[in-house]
Amino acid sequence: MKRKIIPYNPKLTALAKELRNNSTRTEIKLWNRLKRKQFYGYDFHRQKPLLDYIADFYCYELALVIEVDGYSHQLEETYLKDVKKQQALEAVGLSVLRFTDDEVWNEFESVLYRIEDFILKFEEGIGERL
Template identity: 50%
Template structure:
């Protein structure tokens, strides 16, 4: 895992995110997502500079569309956001869970 992935994982593991269980490096279909909550069908991706090129962005769009067709929903953050705006990233995840789950 990258440093930003480790930082976010420290807030997701052991059901720390509103009691939901997240896995890291979870295979889905023929892809692996950074973090995944099966109960929410939520994938969280942390994008580093390898995602900056147009080709990489096109591959990400294709991959995400394919997984969304299976019902997976996505939150994406950059390495910079995770490292420098950690609290904002965590708030965004909590807000997404509040807006998209039946659990308060």
């Protein structure tokens, strides 16, 4: 399958690097399970610029973005930005899984199960398209 390149705003690379260096504890917890192709052999990246946004986690093979939302994402202004971001990412063919900090911290196995479920369904779909 040919790799689909998602364009990004190069002005975001410095901010993405800063965010990688200042990850939240929940991002670190999830990253420790996703990094180095540990999770079903897929290559995830963290704080990845895509379009005019920075995705918390991104896997190009799965066309998947994973977002971890802290408390501020409950505020209406931030929530509306999240909706716009998700719509833009989906418009270029990406899927978005969204989790709260509480879910990652307190229901970690459920979070991993939802990601696993996405991967298994994705892999089943590949077989149908070939």
